[in-house]
Amino acid sequence: MATITIALMDPPYETETTTTAFRIIDAAVRKGHSVNVFAYEGAVNLTMADQAPHPDPVKGTSVEEQDHPTTKDWIAAMFKAADGRLDWVNCGLCVDERGAGNWIEGPRRGAPKDFVEWVEASDQTLVIPTK
Amino acid sequence: MSKYLVIESRDPFDSADVQNLYELAGGLAEQADELTVFLVQNGVLPTRRGSAAAGQITALAQRVSVVADEFSLRERGIGRDALAEGVRVADVETLVDLLAEDGRKVLWH
Numbered sequence: 001m002a003t004i005t006i007a008l009m010d011p012p013y014e015t016e017t018t019t020t021a022f023r024i025i026d027a028a029v030r031k032g033h034s035v036n037v038f039a040y041e042g043a044v045n046l047t048m049a050d051q052a053p054h055p056d057p058v059k060g061t062s063v064e065e066q067d068h069p070t071t072k073d074w075i076a077a078m079f080k081a082a083d084g085r086l087d088w089v090n091c092g093l094c095v096d097e098r099g100a101g102n103w104i105e106g107p108r109r110g111a112p113k114d115f116v117e118w119v120e121a122s123d124q125t126l127v128i129p130t131k
Numbered sequence: 132m133s134k135y136l137v138i139e140s141r142d143p144f145d146s147a148d149v150q151n152l153y154e155l156a157g158g159l160a161e162q163a164d165e166l167t168v169f170l171v172q173n174g175v176l177p178t179r180r181g182s183a184a185a186g187q188i189t190a191l192a193q194r195v196s197v198v199a200d201e202f203s204l205r206e207r208g209i210g211r212d213a214l215a216e217g218v219r220v221a222d223v224e225t226l227v228d229l230l231a232e233d234g235r236k237v238l239w240h
Contacts, residue, residue: 001231002230002231002233004227004230004231016140016172016173017140017172020140020171020172020223023202023223024223024226024227024230027223027224027226027227028227028230028231031224031227031228031231033227033231123231123233124230124231124235124237125237126138126230126237126239127239128239129239131141131146
C-alpha cells in the first residue's frame with residue numbers, strides 16, 4: 001500500500017476541485033492506502049466545526065429536505081473510513097488569519113514544514129492548486 | 132522507466148493554457164515510457180466528438196493514454212457513445228491506482 005500526500009488550497013463551496021479531491025482521498029483510503037492532507041490557505045476552512053446546512057427559501061425546502069452536505073461532514077466520514085490512515089494538517093498561519101481554529105475531531109495544526117516532511121516520506125505527492 | 136500522470140481539470144475554451152498542457156503531454160510522450168492524461172471536471176468537455184477540440188484529443192490519444200473521468204462525464208451528460216475516438220473512460224479508483232504506482236510523476240492542472 002502507498003502513502004499519498006495531497007495539498008489542498010481551495011476553500012469550501014468554491015470549486016469542483018474540492019469534490020474531486022475528496023473523491024480521490026476517499027477512494028485511496030478505501031483501497032487501503034494512507035493519505036496525508038495538507039490544507040493550506042482557504043482549505044483550512046474545510047474542517048470548520050461550525051459549518052451548518054441550510055434550507056432553500058426559493059424552493060421552500062427545509063434543512064432536512066435539502067439534505068445539504070457540508071465539507072466538515074464529508075471529512076469526518078473520510079476519517080471514519082480511513083481507520084487511522086488519514087492524517088490531516090491545517091496550516092496554522094492560515095488558520096489564524098481566518099479565525100478558523102474550531103475544527104472537527106481529526107485534523108491537527110501544523111506548518112509547511114509538515115508538508116515538506118510528508119513529501120520526502122511519501123510514495124506520491126499531488127498538489128492541487130487554486131486557479 | 133519514466134511514467135507520468137497528467138491530470139487536466141480545465142477545458143480549453145475556458146483556459147487558454149490547456150493548449151500548453153496538451154503540448155506538454157505530447158512532448159513528454161517523446162521521452163516517457165508511459166504517460167496518462169486523466170481528464171476530470173471540465174477537462175472532459177473537449178472529449179465530445181462534436182467539440183472543436185475533439186481532433187486534438189484524438190491526436191493526443193494516438194500518442195498517449197487519454198482517460199476521461201466517468202463521474203465528470205455523467206455530471207455533464209456526456210455519454211460514452213458521444214466520445215471522441217481514442218478516449219477511454221475510467222473511475223476515480225483508476226486514478227488512485229495510477230497515483231499509487233511506484234515512481235510515477237504527477238502533475239495537476
